[in-house]
Amino acid sequence: xxxxxxxxxxxxxxKEHGRNGWRIVRVAFFLASRYIARTSMWQTGLVVFVMSLTxxxxxxxxxxxxxxxxxxxxxxxxxxxxxxLISKLPEKESIERASTIRGxxxxxxxxxxxxxxxxxxxxxxxxxxxxxxxxxxxxDRVAASVAGINIAQEExxxxxxxxxxxGSFLTETDDDSVVLGANLxxxxxxxxxxxxxxxxxxPGDKIRITIGKATREFFIKGIVKTxxxxxxxxxxxxxxxxxxxxxxxxxxxxDEFALRIRPGKSISEVQNDLFAYGIGSLALVRTTExxxxxxxxxxxxxxSLLGNIIGGISVIVASITxxxxxxxxxxxRQKYIGxxxxxxxSGITIELSYVILSIFYSGLGILIGVSLLYGVxxxxxxxxxxxxxxxxxxxxxxxxxxxVRSLILIVTTIIxxxxxxxxxxxxxxxxxxLGR
Amino acid sequence: MISGQKLSRTFVIGQNETHAxxxxxxxAKDGEFVAIIGKSGAGKSTLMYQLSLxxxxxxxxxxxxxxxxxxxxxxxxxxxxxAYLGYVFQDYALVPELTAEENVLLPLLMRGEQYGYAxxxxxxxxxxxxxxxxxxxxxxxxxxxxxxxxxxxxxxxHEPLILFADEPTANLDTESSKQLLSHLEDMHKRGxxxxxxxxxxxxxxxxxxxxxxxxxxxxxxxxxxxxxxxxGAVVR
Numbered sequence: 001x002x003x004x005x006x007x008x009x010x011x012x013x014x015k016e017h018g019r020n021g022w023r024i025v026r027v028a029f030f031l032a033s034r035y036i037a038r039t040s041m042w043q044t045g046l047v048v049f050v051m052s053l054t055x056x057x058x059x060x061x062x063x064x065x066x067x068x069x070x071x072x073x074x075x076x077x078x079x080x081x082x083x084x085l086i087s088k089l090p091e092k093e094s095i096e097r098a099s100t101i102r103g104x105x106x107x108x109x110x111x112x113x114x115x116x117x118x119x120x121x122x123x124x125x126x127x128x129x130x131x132x133x134x135x136x137x138x139x140d141r142v143a144a145s146v147a148g149i150n151i152a153q154e155e156x157x158x159x160x161x162x163x164x165x166x167g168s169f170l171t172e173t174d175d176d177s178v179v180l181g182a183n184l185x186x187x188x189x190x191x192x193x194x195x196x197x198x199x200x201x202x203p204g205d206k207i208r209i210t211i212g213k214a215t216r217e218f219f220i221k222g223i224v225k226t227x228x229x230x231x232x233x234x235x236x237x238x239x240x241x242x243x244x245x246x247x248x249x250x251x252x253x254x255d256e257f258a259l260r261i262r263p264g265k266s267i268s269e270v271q272n273d274l275f276a277y278g279i280g281s282l283a284l285v286r287t288t289e290x291x292x293x294x295x296x297x298x299x300x301x302x303x304s305l306l307g308n309i310i311g312g313i314s315v316i317v318a319s320i321t322x323x324x325x326x327x328x329x330x331x332x333r334q335k336y337i338g339x340x341x342x343x344x345x346s347g348i349t350i351e352l353s354y355v356i357l358s359i360f361y362s363g364l365g366i367l368i369g370v371s372l373l374y375g376v377x378x379x380x381x382x383x384x385x386x387x388x389x390x391x392x393x394x395x396x397x398x399x400x401x402x403x404v405r406s407l408i409l410i411v412t413t414i415i416x417x418x419x420x421x422x423x424x425x426x427x428x429x430x431x432x433x434l435g436r
Numbered sequence: 437m438i439s440g441q442k443l444s445r446t447f448v449i450g451q452n453e454t455h456a457x458x459x460x461x462x463x464a465k466d467g468e469f470v471a472i473i474g475k476s477g478a479g480k481s482t483l484m485y486q487l488s489l490x491x492x493x494x495x496x497x498x499x500x501x502x503x504x505x506x507x508x509x510x511x512x513x514x515x516x517x518x519a520y521l522g523y524v525f526q527d528y529a530l531v532p533e534l535t536a537e538e539n540v541l542l543p544l545l546m547r548g549e550q551y552g553y554a555x556x557x558x559x560x561x562x563x564x565x566x567x568x569x570x571x572x573x574x575x576x577x578x579x580x581x582x583x584x585x586x587x588x589x590x591x592x593x594h595e596p597l598i599l600f601a602d603e604p605t606a607n608l609d610t611e612s613s614k615q616l617l618s619h620l621e622d623m624h625k626r627g628x629x630x631x632x633x634x635x636x637x638x639x640x641x642x643x644x645x646x647x648x649x650x651x652x653x654x655x656x657x658x659x660x661x662x663x664x665x666x667x668g669a670v671v672r
Contacts, residue, residue, distance in 0.1 A: 023547075
């Protein structure tokens with residue numbers, strides 16, 4: 001080759017930056033793929049296992065903590081509030097123009113069911129017969145809300161009738177019976193300071209209910225436990241019986257409408273439709289989140305933060321694992337890295353091969369984690385919710401959450417893989433070859 | 437053509453300075469086979485590292501075919517090595533996870549050749565060195581002589597301007613060493629420029645020109661006949 005020809009070739013070689021990028025990726029992938037294929041399966045398996053656990057820790061811990069609150073909210077929605085809850089304004093005795101609201105609700109095609117309830121504060125007494133014959137026995141007495149319901153409507157909105165733990169639910173002819181919420185009874189909800197419960201009451205027993213000046217005896221027909229306090233602290237009776245007790249004025253005295261919205265329909269859209277009819281000036285129209293109050297929302301945020309902190313720690317542990325693995329891999333192959341540089345492979349090519357290795361470890365770990373999550377854990381937790389006192393804990397996982405956490409893990413491992421590789425690759429080529 | 441002008445290399449360890457190379461001038465014409473000999477610590481490998489751009493001299497410069505390499509950045513030196521130089525290392529220096537043919541095709545891939553072409557060429561090169569039956573073997577399953585031939589194949593498959601060989605026979609038995617030297621001679625006959633470091637005078641005698649170093653300086657230079665190299669002798 002003549003000198004001027006070599007110089008020309010050299011100049012053209014130096015100008016080939018554009019093609020260089022693709023070349024680097026191709027060779028880096030070639031090196032990484034051969035390393036993965038021919039290195040110890042145990043080493044690869046161990047690192048991938050750690051990455052899978054990290055991913056699950058990142059998603060599941062957060063998911064369970066948030067799921068406790070989501071479970072409580074879900075229970076509140078399913079067993080009490082429905083998708084939308086219309087209730088009386090704070091300063092009013094009951095919902096104004098309830099019959100008008102009922103008409104609007106019935107005409108809205110997106111509302112597939114509703115339950116209109118009358119709610120009255122009451123005093124519930126049990127064991128009062130024993131106190132007659134034994135004056136030293138003080139009857140149990142608790143303050144509670146009594147809900148007058150239409151059984152068919154209630155059944156179409158909530159699953160209360162299916163949450164019986166003792167006895168049976170009301171029928172249309174149960175004029176002298178009530179169903180008690182489990183949290184009114186001490187064997188289900190041991191009394192705490194400032195909160196009274198009824199002891200030794202069972203289906204078939206009689207209790208005395210006082211609403212205003214009216215007092216009446218009822219048989220306990222069943223006991224219901226939903227883990228939604230709003231329901232479990234209530235007494236249910238037939239709507240017409242409650243009206244009789246308080247001298248009712250028909251539908252004008254409705255205190256709550258729990259609405260079920262057509263599946264797939266936006267709840268806030270229906271809420272806005274109701275506001276458009278002017279219901280907002282007659283009653284509160286709230287979603288589950290709004291009705292349950294800020295308290296649970298704040299707990300959810302706190303639990304989410306806690307889950308993220310725990311997940312963050314696991315990400316740090318995973319990145320340290322990757323750092324150590326790549327560092328040891330690179331340092332034991334220092335000589336070969338030097339040789340690769342010696343024969344003309346650029347430092348960035350070798351660094352990229354280790355980054356690809358890290359992406360492979362985390363990517364496969366995430367893939368296995370996602371498979372376990374969607375294939376095993378989510379169906380399992382759905383079928384077997386975690387039994388917490390205040391909710392049936394579900395695994396609260398969103399696709400966006402999974403994607404974001406996967407990206408966090410991948411980015412972290414890329415950095416954790418790149419740093420040690422760069423540390424070794426930047427070493428003087430000859431020193432690396434000679435092991436100095 | 438390659439030339440080194442006033443090449444010096446000083447290593448500083450703590451407060452001690454070691455002059456591994458002092459004001460060495462070197463040149464080799466295109467197609468020439470030059471052997472560098474000397475005792476251990478004479479500076480022969482250090483000289484080869486400066487000439488092959490694996491190291492940077494403390495003073496002096498290396499010019500290859502008119503290009504002053506001292507003006508090149510580290511990245512440009514890497515590209516230059518890839519484009520124009522080939523290396524055979526003493527301990528073969530093959531990547532253990534790659535098969536023989538994959539080790540050989542690596543420089544071709546890095547030069548931007550298509551995988552299929554690179555594979556074909558690496559196979560042809562290995563076959564020319566008598567390794568056609570060892571293509572898919574990884575280094576751990578090859579003998580020392582076979583590994584060194586793979587190393588040569590990797591060094592020449594991209595047709596470098598200059599082939600550097602650092603003690604290529606150091607870890608080989610006599611038979612393998614002779615085979616290797618025959619391959620180097622064949623390449624030289626085909627016009628390949630070769631610069632070989634060796635401490636075995638018998639092998640140095642097969643070069644066109646010999647440079648002897650002692651204490652980092654050139655002490656003798658000439659043809660093997662002029663230097664009266666004895667067959668079978670070894671410089672210790």
